[in-house]
Amino acid sequence: MLIDRLPISVLKSRLVPDRWDVVAIALVFGLLVYLGEAAHGLTQPLAGLEATPISLDPWKLIGYSARSALRMLIAMIASLVFTLSYATLAAKSRRAEAVLVPLLDILQSVPILGFISVTVVFFLSLTPGRVAGAEFAAIFAIFTSQAWNMAFSFYQSLRSVPDELDEVARGFRLGAWMRFWRLEVPFATPPLIWNMMMSMSGGWFFVVASEAISVGNTTLTLPGIGSYIALAIEQRNLVAIGWAIGAMFVVILVYDQLLFRPLIASADWFTLEQEAGLTPSRSWVLTMLRRSRVLRLLRRGFAASLRSASRWGQNLQRPKGPKKPVAQKPTPAWVDPLWYAGILFITLAAVLKISFFVHSGVTTAEIGHVVLLGLATLARVIILIALASVVWVPIGVAIGLRPSVTRIVQPIAQFLAAFPANLFFPVVVSGIVAWHLSPNIWLSPLMILGTQWYILFNVIVGASSLAPDLRNVAENLHIRGWLWWSRIALPAIFPYYLTGAITASGGSWNAAIVAELATWGKERLVATGLGAYIAEATTAGDARRTVLGILVMSLFVVLLNRLFWRPLYAQAERRFRMA
């Protein structure tokens, strides 16, 4: 970036715009206009929503997808702001850390879909009579599906800044502000980008799910792909569903090309050694950004302002003149006990509040029933993960061992993981209705429809990172068949497979809320399970049962993580490392 300060680049620079400039200008301004139009809808009064109902006209989908994409963008920005502040606080303050980190861990396990109805009421009351309230609720739902793992990744990066870089920063006496922007943020960027991408993948699901929300007997439909598909389901219109799937396809493709390819490719700047990445670090957008002079000027301006901001912060922090070391004032001894006592008090109050709230309308017998429902959903999750593993592990290994196939399949698998599976639900559900199949069995695959791809692409990564020498040894010793699978392939991919399976399992719980209860026109299909329980309580506007269901589901997820996945992962890490 600093090449511009050096004479050599001045010599090379021309002032005539080239084709990349044209593309860049068109894209930048096109995007601005597009987003501006979409944002205009925000300030409309709520009544306007009902006055202009969703239409199944395919042309309207262009506007709808813009609205959906904008929601996603705003939620992503909010998640970033949250990440930078929450994770920084957790990493810098010991007291905050004690609360914030476990909180994050639990929040990650809470099925957000069940909460949408609650948050809608809250946000609507904040902005009475305006669309903004419903919009905020939808964006909040998307935000909650994205923010936690991003914050966690950033926190972990802050805690693992390499010692020697930390020493350089302290040795040169970088102020906290400069240190943050020059050391900590760049260091944390590559894992953060990866987590943003994972968040985005999960997020589209919630974009679709959060646009048509029923609270009790009122239904709010925000213009977007999700509402379009909800209407299509109501009218049993398979063609419209096809259009919606097509529109979503384009939106995700655009996001992928415009946002994530460039981000991933640029993440390479931040690392010292090029690691074997998950995606090829090539991006035509990044190439354009780098080649286009207009954009380069903008980027330089941005970089320069960031630099002067970090300098300005440094100036602000340090008084002029030689610095006298000041002994840090130790916090008084009574602060710690008070802080932890306060936390304990709030926790107890919350526990009491929850138990009174739930217990005032729900019998103990029902709690037992809900736990049983949870076991039913658990059985589904386990069986589905097992089935998906049996299918995708051999395929993933076969793909991963062939680099030429990997290059083609890997982006497709990632794309499929990002594609909101709930768009496909109506297609399956219409089939179940048409052939009168059992919802208890046939609704189940929907839970893993969107999450199975995590297993596939992690297995591909694992197989493709198997050392060529190990494969040569296997060939040399004529190791084939089951011996090859049990001694070489499966152990080699195991840690990668686990990563995929953990992600898939977490996502499946969330999907259960929309998968176990499905409608097709007037037809309602219900599978026995915790997901259906939560969904029914939500539609009925029964806050007690919603909270109970979510609570039980969170417990299931947390216990499954702690007692099963985490020990397994720890063991895999210990067993399969070489050093």
Add this chain to the structure above:
Amino acid sequence: MNAPLLLDVQNVRQAFHKPDGDELLVLDGVDLTLRAGEIVGLLGRSGSGKSTLLRVISGLACPTGGTVNYLGQSVAGPAAGIAMVFQSFALFPWLTVFENVQIGLEALRVPATEIRRRSLAAIDLIGLDGFESAYPRELSGGMRQRVGFARALVVHPNILLMDEPFSALDVLTAETLRNDFLDLWAAGQLPIQGVLLVTHNIEEAVLMCDRLLLFCAQPGRIVSEIPIDLPKPRHPIDPRFRAIIDRVYVEMTTRPRSDARPEARIERYAGAGIGTMLVHVSSNLLAGLLEAVSTAPYNGHADLPAISSDLRMEADELFPVAEALQMLRFAELAGGDIRLTEAGDQFAKGETDERKRLFSLHLLSYVPLAAHIRRVLDERASHTAPKSRFLDELEDHMAEDAAEETLRTIISWGRYAEAFAYDDQSQSFNLENPT
């Protein structure tokens, strides 16, 4: 010497608190001075606390006791006139060469034009012209360390601290960088007045320094000082140069370790308690050195500098092996020489089974930790014991990572000797050697 005193370190002591409240002494009673125009070397084995001392001097770490005075002022927190060059280069991978060099000046709020002028000057001086816009990952190790030097020099420090600056480089690159540095130093082109160099490479230390301070471990302290008044540039083939190298080896092999017990017999053999840290040396290296010394031209008795260059092993690679052999009483170190014991000679000439028998015998007789583990396993009905049991015991005597390495060493030696087995899955010792 009457040159002005840059740095005065008095009686510095550094201890870390262990979780159980005990103290772990890393540095004890370190005195050191640095005068203008001097390059002073700190020579010692890895883990002897040299790097900790460097961090105390630079103000990155605060000593538990003693004083560090820089130009008459007490150092508390990173000082402005002291810059450091790191073994691992410690460059910011997301900043270009130019930006990496600038960052120290930016932190000092130097005006932008001045930053640019001084950075370009430093880049020019250190031979990085043309690399300004490159990112560190595009550079070779040698070029990366040049950036490290430029970044330290650009702030015009009075004292340059170098923490094994050449040890991550290949031999040829290290030599080039060293010579370039010495040339600039000799020509007075560097904006620095004194250098403190931490190294474990004896030849490098003798080549560069005006004074050498020998460090010993557990706890780290300075055991002797060797002035080097050879004119520069120095040549490794110069007999006077070789004589100084020999002297360093002699000093390093005859100094009793600071933790030696008062009993005269044990004092000759380094490390004879359960709490002695064991540096991980594989049995292949042990056997290799024994074989090398036992055969011609050494025939059981070798001069350490000679065998060091013969085997192409740096002193810091050779010493742990030789000391492990001494601990196992396969060899004795004295006066810069290594001499095989009778058992050592027997080992070198023996077949695998004979070697294992001897190794097992010596391991259980002379390494108290091995004997201890074996005794515990024998006493228990299950013949198993968790690793954590011994780890806890070791951590009473040493830091956590040192305890881990000691256990790793004893596991590998115990396996070779077939004295006991270890299962990594259950993290426990047992006596089940497959037969």
